[in-house]
Amino acid sequence: MNSFAVNSRPATDDQAASPEQALLSAVRPEAAGAPESGIVEVFNYGRGRQGLIPLWVGEGDMPTPSFIQDAATRSLAAGETFYTYQRGLPELRDAISRYMSRVYGQALPAERFFVTIGGMHALQMAIRVAAGAGDEVLIPSPAWPNFLGAVGIGGAVPVEVPMAVDPVRNRWSLDVERLAAAVTPRTKLIIVNSPANPTGWTATREELEAILALARRHGLWIIADEIYGRFVFDGSERAPSFHDIMAEDDRIIFVQTFSKNWAMTGWRIGWLECHPALGQVIENLMQYSCSGVPAFIQRAAIAALEQGEGFVQHQIERVRRGRDIICSGLAATGKVEFADPAGAFYLFFSIKGEQDTRRAALRLVDEANVGIAPGTAFGVGGERYFRLCFARRAEDIQEAARRLAAAV
DSSP, rough: OOOSSSOOOOOOOOHHHHHHHHHHTSSSSHHHOOOHHHHHHHHHHHTTTTTOOOOOOSSSOOOOHHHHHHHHHEEEEEEEEOOOOOOOOHHHHHHHHHHHHHHTTTTOOOOGGGEESSSHHHHHHHHHHOOOTTTTEEEEEOHHHHHHHHHHHOEEEEEEEEEEEEEEEEEEEHHHHHHHHTOTTTTTEEEEEEOOTOOOOOOOOHHHHHHHHHHHHTTTTEEEOTTTTOOOSSSSSSSGGGTTTTOOOOOOEEEEEEETTTEEEEOOOOOEOGGGGHHHHHHHHHHHTTSOOHHHHHHHHHHHHHOHHHHHHHHHHHHHHHHHHHHHHHHSSSSSEOOOOOSSSEEEEEEETTOHHHHHHHHHHHOOOEEEEEGGGGTOOTTTEEEOOOOOOHHHHHHHHHHHHOOO
8 A cells, every 4th residue: 555645634725725726826926926928818819810910929931041950950960969068159159259249340259158048048047147036127118028027037026117209209218317216225137128129119329328327326237138239220230239338347238149130039049148257157047047058059050140141131121121011001091100110120009099909909810810919018108009020021011001901
């Protein structure tokens, strides 16, 4: 007979509840409080519909180029399936260094870069460096919902700082005085996403200087999410960056990904950038979160950096055309309002008379057969907006604009 008596313990309140309730009641509050994604709700509602144009998530419609796929295949054939460097293959860190040094016009040595399981992994590690239980993290909002989720799961407290549309300049703007007013003794970190998801806000050099001055004044960290830095529409090669203004001792951690530039969302590879003095800290966090990124995926990333500039330029041009098509198509209705996105590949817009954007996004799946994300998924200030991704072929964007115009 089994020596473990199943019902040997006295009954408790948890046992009186259903098994599901008992399990949920034992979950840590930070995990139980992780928010459901409002984007995924609409995605699941429209998934698999015949002829639907999916503009709800942050990726384009182009598959990863074959020269990137081939590099991974060669690596697998060569047997690169073992544990590898925690910080990333030296060859990949060197390739990232060359790429970043070229794009940002300064020497950025390989020791600054650490290969991660996508940008989300880089973000989580950066948060762990800068903020913990009870600390406050300032997040300009509307914002990518994963910022709030990652902060909260880590035990810190996200503090949303509302942004606003500047009607004169027709752009989203961040009031740095409002940001400064949100700082308390518990504040440890500011997350700055520029160009921004979902608004397209692209910080000017002056705005970045003001944010950096605030961080220096209060001894705060900055996490700079600049993953859309190449997607700008003013003719520049890239958006303004903290790289342009920072000093060696500034507490800035950059998160990056291969997902957007090289159409590698499903590969889950990115990088974190920081001062080399933090190298052992980052390596330790890598050890206890993923133990390193698969070597064959890193080989694909090397090919992306070394052979992929033409593909990046092609992506940028497609996005620029998609932006022009959707903006002109929706503006012509007279019922859609938005600030022109200066960067990234999203349009954040409102429809006159629509207050419940969650319900409206579900309805537009039925009525227009177009999938867009409700602004309620993006936090404070986003409630009356919708987000769509225009990183698709022009024909799809034209048809989506036509369908949405008819529906509104």
